[in-house]
Amino acid sequence: MDKNIKAKLILENGPTFNGYAFGHIKDTVGEIVFTTGLTGYQETLTDPSFAGQIVCMTYPLIGNYGINLEDMEAEKPHLSGLVVRSKCDYPNNWRCEIKLEGFLKQNKIMAIEGIDTRALTRFLRNNGTTKAIIAIDNEELTEEYLKEKFDSYSNIDVISQVTSKEAYTIEGNGLHLAVIDFGIKRGILESLKKRGCKLTVFPAFSSVEEILKVNPDGIFLSNGPGDPYYIPQVIENIKELVNLRPVVGICLGHQLLSIAFGCKIERMKFGHHGGNHPVKNLETGRCYISSQNHEFVVSELSEEVMASWVNVNDNTLEGIRHKSLPVSSVQFHPEASPGPLDTGFIFDDFLKIIAEGGNKNA
Known part of the structure; x- marks a missing residue:
């Protein structure tokens, strides 16, 4: 020392x-x-x-x-x-x-x-x-x-500091995903690459027209820092995108997607940060250990969505699924680095939602 x-x-x-x-x-x-x-x-x-x-x-x-x-x-x-x-x-x-x-x-x-x-x-x-x-x-x-x-x-302006400056493409032979970058971790991109996805990564404030121009099979909303209410233009874009393509999200992407469907978000007392947070799948009843990093949480659901995951420690919401649209999200990090590997299958579930959701033409 x-x-x-x-x-x-x-x-x-x-x-x-x-x-x-x-x-x-x-x-x-x-x-x-x-x-x-x-x-x-x-x-x-x-x-x-x-x-x-x-x-x-x-x-x-x-x-x-x-x-x-x-x-x-x-x-x-x-x-x-x-x-x-x-x-x-x-x-x-x-x-x-x-x-x-x-x-x-x-x-x-x-x-x-x-x-x-x-x-x-x-x-x-x-x-x-x-x-x-x-x-x-x-x-x-x-x-x-x-x-x-x-x-x-x-x-307040933290998203602009971490998002990509321009769109770029990672080639793949599988589903083509438009990834909205709010500060995406490389581990997420690697997890999608390993599953064969073609990824077109867009800056956070890209327009709906720019995103749909590449004709993606689905939209992926990434993790990122800050208060989701500080980027209302992104929320408006998501409201439009959910009716045009299957959409999935992680962490901040989950919060933004929830707000777009009328859910309420609140700031937590001290957040969840670390690789040892137990979460429960409400469909199967099975628990997994997850990696998390967030200050905000979905505190109230709208009638359009249902809870899919919950935190075992404090009962906070950890995931949602839309009742009719091919849309879902989780608060935790399935790529799990740092952290456990329990929830990597979430990416497969996301891709299944996108594949089964079809590709609507804008």
């Missing part, structure tokens, strides 16, 4: 934690969340759904197998900061290409270690998600500076 650079983690509505800075040394602000994955810190770091957030890893030792370029979920990290109990300075894994600290420096991510992450997690569970600042411990940390830093934080 480098004790040369003292730092503080300052919660807007809570305590201050003392530690030591590493990575890119520059004060940062974000919404702080905790994630419970025992492994997969690289996938967490590069998951676009963490954009604008400071992530606390509840597992105490982070960096012990280093970083490699093959397991990246995006080209670069989008999170605002990282909090760990202890970082590993000497990783031991044959696939390691760069140390954790070097990766954070390279991508300009501020981090802090030496924090009591158990106490921090308990606070967030009891009091809810809040803004936080990781800052160098010096005389400049005045009340005025902290207020200005907190007030500067906004995650």
Whole structure:
């Protein structure tokens, strides 16, 4: 542990934690969340759904197998900061290409270690998600500076930061899917590629006309960060698309699809982040362990859809299915990286819905 650079983690509505800075040394602000994955810190770091957030890893030792370029979920990290109990300075894994600290420096991510992450997690569970600042411990940390830093934080335009800049195609011999990219993880694209799909990936704010121009067999709504209500134009597009093609969604895509059908969404107290969330299939009654990363949840269904999955821990909704249209979605991540492999069959179910739903002409 480098004790040369003292730092503080300052919660807007809570305590201050003392530690030591590493990575890119520059004060940062974000919404702080905790994630419970025992492994997969690289996938967490590069998951676009963490954009604008400071992530606390509840597992105490982070960096012990280093970083490699093959397991990246995006080209670069989008999170605002990282909090760990202890970082590993000497990783031991044959696939390691760069140390954790070097990766954070390279991508300009501020981090802090030496924090009591158990106490921090308990606070967030009891009091809810809040803004936080990781800052160098010096005389400049005045009340005025902290207020200005907190007030500067906004995650409203976060989708535009993580979506693809232009459409691109991944060739395949199977179903042709139009993938709407709200910050898609590479693991999702890989899961669809393995099933032979041809994928045309569109930026989040592409028009219905642009999407239908490639004549896809179905529409896939990806994961992503932020509040689904902040992108009303996307919701209007989805309202149109569900009547023209089969549509499936994951995570943010699930929330947007639910809103399009008149369901209500609410912010959770501290969200679901990690690879150990049990979910129950309401059709079969069988439970699976899922990987999740979200702050919002469908709190009220409309008459058009039915619940298909539920969280065993807190009974929150984990999936919907339309009563007549070939449309469904889940809140959790079937590609499961980081996390278990229990729910990979969800992709097969999605593709079956699309295949059986037909291809309506616009």
